[in-house]
Amino acid sequence: MSDAPAIELKGISKAFGPVQANKDISIRVMPGTIHGIIGENGAGKSTLMSILYGFYKADSGQVFINGKETTIPDSQAAIAAGIGMVFQHFKLVENFTVLENVVLGAEEGGRLMPSLSKARKLLTELADEYELNVDPDKKIEDIGVGMQQRVEILKALYRKAEILILDEPTGVLTPSEADHLFRILKGLKDEGKTIILITHKLREIMDVTDTVSVMRRGEMTATVKTKETSPEHLAELMVGRKVLLRVDKKPATPYAKVLEVKNLRVKDDAGVERLKGVSLDVHGGEIVGIAGVAGNGQSELLEVLGGYRKAKGNVMINGEPIDLTGRKSDGQSRRAKGIAHVPEDRHREGLILDFQAWENIAFGYHNDPAYQKNRWLMDNRAIRQDTADKMKRFDVRPPNPHLTAKNFSGGNQQKIVLAREIERNPELLLVGQPTRGVDIGAIEFIHQQLVALRDRGKAILLVSVELDEIMSLADRIIVMFDGQIMGERIAGQTDERELGLLMAGVTDTGRSPLAQGSTGAMRVGNPGRGA
Amino acid sequence: MDFLTFLQISDTAVRFAIPLLFACLAGLFSERAGIFDIGLEGKMLAAAFFSAAIAALTGNVWIGLLAGIGASMALSIIHGLASITFRGNQLISGVAINFLAAGLTVLIAQDWFRQGGRTPSLSDFGPNARFNSITLPYADQMQDAGPLGLVYAELISGHSILVYVGFLMVPLTWYILFRTRFGLRLRAVGENPAAVDTAGVSVVGLRYAAVAICGILCGMAGAYLATGLQAGFVKDMSSGRGFIALAALIFAKWRPWYALWACLLFGFLQAMALRPDAVERLVQIDIPGQLLDALPYILTVVILAGFVGKAIPPRAGGEPYVKER
Numbered sequence: 001m002s003d004a005p006a007i008e009l010k011g012i013s014k015a016f017g018p019v020q021a022n023k024d025i026s027i028r029v030m031p032g033t034i035h036g037i038i039g040e041n042g043a044g045k046s047t048l049m050s051i052l053y054g055f056y057k058a059d060s061g062q063v064f065i066n067g068k069e070t071t072i073p074d075s076q077a078a079i080a081a082g083i084g085m086v087f088q089h090f091k092l093v094e095n096f097t098v099l100e101n102v103v104l105g106a107e108e109g110g111r112l113m114p115s116l117s118k119a120r121k122l123l124t125e126l127a128d129e130y131e132l133n134v135d136p137d138k139k140i141e142d143i144g145v146g147m148q149q150r151v152e153i154l155k156a157l158y159r160k161a162e163i164l165i166l167d168e169p170t171g172v173l174t175p176s177e178a179d180h181l182f183r184i185l186k187g188l189k190d191e192g193k194t195i196i197l198i199t200h201k202l203r204e205i206m207d208v209t210d211t212v213s214v215m216r217r218g219e220m221t222a223t224v225k226t227k228e229t230s231p232e233h234l235a236e237l238m239v240g241r242k243v244l245l246r247v248d249k250k251p252a253t254p255y256a257k258v259l260e261v262k263n264l265r266v267k268d269d270a271g272v273e274r275l276k277g278v279s280l281d282v283h284g285g286e287i288v289g290i291a292g293v294a295g296n297g298q299s300e301l302l303e304v305l306g307g308y309r310k311a312k313g314n315v316m317i318n319g320e321p322i323d324l325t326g327r328k329s330d331g332q333s334r335r336a337k338g339i340a341h342v343p344e345d346r347h348r349e350g351l352i353l354d355f356q357a358w359e360n361i362a363f364g365y366h367n368d369p370a371y372q373k374n375r376w377l378m379d380n381r382a383i384r385q386d387t388a389d390k391m392k393r394f395d396v397r398p399p400n401p402h403l404t405a406k407n408f409s410g411g412n413q414q415k416i417v418l419a420r421e422i423e424r425n426p427e428l429l430l431v432g433q434p435t436r437g438v439d440i441g442a443i444e445f446i447h448q449q450l451v452a453l454r455d456r457g458k459a460i461l462l463v464s465v466e467l468d469e470i471m472s473l474a475d476r477i478i479v480m481f482d483g484q485i486m487g488e489r490i491a492g493q494t495d496e497r498e499l500g501l502l503m504a505g506v507t508d509t510g511r512s513p514l515a516q517g518s519t520g521a522m523r524v525g526n527p528g529r530g531a
Numbered sequence: 532m533d534f535l536t537f538l539q540i541s542d543t544a545v546r547f548a549i550p551l552l553f554a555c556l557a558g559l560f561s562e563r564a565g566i567f568d569i570g571l572e573g574k575m576l577a578a579a580f581f582s583a584a585i586a587a588l589t590g591n592v593w594i595g596l597l598a599g600i601g602a603s604m605a606l607s608i609i610h611g612l613a614s615i616t617f618r619g620n621q622l623i624s625g626v627a628i629n630f631l632a633a634g635l636t637v638l639i640a641q642d643w644f645r646q647g648g649r650t651p652s653l654s655d656f657g658p659n660a661r662f663n664s665i666t667l668p669y670a671d672q673m674q675d676a677g678p679l680g681l682v683y684a685e686l687i688s689g690h691s692i693l694v695y696v697g698f699l700m701v702p703l704t705w706y707i708l709f710r711t712r713f714g715l716r717l718r719a720v721g722e723n724p725a726a727v728d729t730a731g732v733s734v735v736g737l738r739y740a741a742v743a744i745c746g747i748l749c750g751m752a753g754a755y756l757a758t759g760l761q762a763g764f765v766k767d768m769s770s771g772r773g774f775i776a777l778a779a780l781i782f783a784k785w786r787p788w789y790a791l792w793a794c795l796l797f798g799f800l801q802a803m804a805l806r807p808d809a810v811e812r813l814v815q816i817d818i819p820g821q822l823l824d825a826l827p828y829i830l831t832v833v834i835l836a837g838f839v840g841k842a843i844p845p846r847a848g849g850e851p852y853v854k855e856r
Contacts, residue, residue: 076731092726094723101726110711
């Protein structure tokens, strides 16, 4: 190993129109280390790495690789310089095999077969060396996300990458898959490879990195040795002020049962059963968190309760059954029953991005008498006034009802959705991924609002793939896997390891529910938690 | 229907299937690379006119073929510019190309030949002005050597060179798509261009290559229409074949061998319309000739409306590629 840094960036700047994504950034990454880059969404981490990978061109600045100045006009040049990148959204061809994806763009010669057989051999070797086992002949669409990520790493190694950049690699993984990934990364580091890990999760930074650089609003605010720092310190560097990492809340005081779900079954459009007999209940004054890796039925549960997916089973609100299949199974009827819904994807379901804030505030509640001028006309002025009030109470910035929804930052968009739903003072609030793509400052505010609603005696059902969020916000935690409930834990009396096992489908007896049939979910239900 | 009549109808079916097959394979290359092309029709028409016109002017059908391919390529490049470089709407670009070709061919034909928007018959320009049938060796002797001999003489022998080229294009297309580096990249760019881009391969370059191949094949389709199947260009002579080829492509689920069978099926339907007597004798019902004429188009509508199974097009099809993280 030479003394020269594997990567050195000097004075990198990049602007997208009026937005300065990177401002005069300099960083040195030493060879054979794991270097973390942490920052909030929109801090410019991904832009910086995309410049390094030749995906964007920097407006100014220099790149040195192993001490030599290098220009990286495109990804081809980055690959030639020994840089490999695993993007947050995988760049794989879904209906190609693993093998085809690995050789794509790195074939040898015009004929395909020799390249494929050579790659097959190399894949076996890499699999043994770094625990990177994948079946080379499986199609990408048939393997899980953890596996797909390994294919991305294999792609980089097949191209003889010495420097590996991973962008938010654990967003889609279970805790145990993430642990596996970190073992792979440590193995690679021991082989002398250099790894750059981009993340917004403080825990990962503390666990695996040697050095960490912090970015805020396009600038590099600090680079420190991981051993010499603490999560609190890093969070402060990220946000620029002291932040509360733990949610400040009193123990819950549950009242009567608000939501009761019995044996809920849902099939998706392709006829696959997504919910396989789910039963749960939520009381007033408590937050019940649904943990699980994305795609295990949580979304469908929210969609059924929110009124835009039909289902079989029984759902009661305050003891009254609600219609799951008929004419009264729509969102309007749900709202009439006092159910409010903050959907998982605010861009698709929460907002119409091309509409203004005040129009978005009216959606779903557009029949509210306060919004009507007379029988035929809506009172737009009243809506705008109402919107301005709500924006003020929820600290939406800028508090301008006429601004188009897409022009707000992620955190402020989410606050608009929350303001619309929470201000209706619902009996039950359904919340999906409340802080996805939201900066730390706004996360703090959103969490406080949810706890405040709980303390007013309302019921909250929270779905999140961020285990940290579930653990700090929920009073009771239900873990879902493959459309079933794997188990229930009291927050504060469980830990990440235990929940992680449940999320991976390992129940108390250590057996997969797939092997023991559909009764698995019932066994770990919630006996004795009646009203 | 006796065996000879069947062979004669099959022979006609092959002739009718060839322009469809060229156009279908042209569409296959383009759509596999993620560029939808409803301008196949227009490209065929332009190629038909220019191949006939240049063949008439030079007396050499090979120069005519090159001119046809050139015309089709020019339209392909326009489609490429609109949909790849300027990220426009591929359907609208295709529609524009169809209109452009329909109008321009007649206009130029009238200007050059003054025969009401058609070219003169190529038969008047010497023996080399159109593609003539090739009689394969021993075809005449095989005529009486049992049914297989008859098949050889009637069905396999006696087509123009482009027919044989057309059939050879099927295995060639299969090989290029599934056994070469270029084919792997081409298919990948139609499924997920971001994967190709991050692998360090040019998305734009690949898509232009695909569009260019599409242009060449459409050129051959059009040239065959005007200089092989017919002897000269007449107004709107492609008569919807570009759209039938698209239907065949969907029917074939974007695969070369299936494309061959789909095109032969359409060719057969078109050939039957020429022999209503044979069809009537076969089914014993009086069928109006117009119904037989309409059959290929009815099938096209049925296929395009999605009644024939579920066809999954290339996933990135129709979408211009914009870089994003």
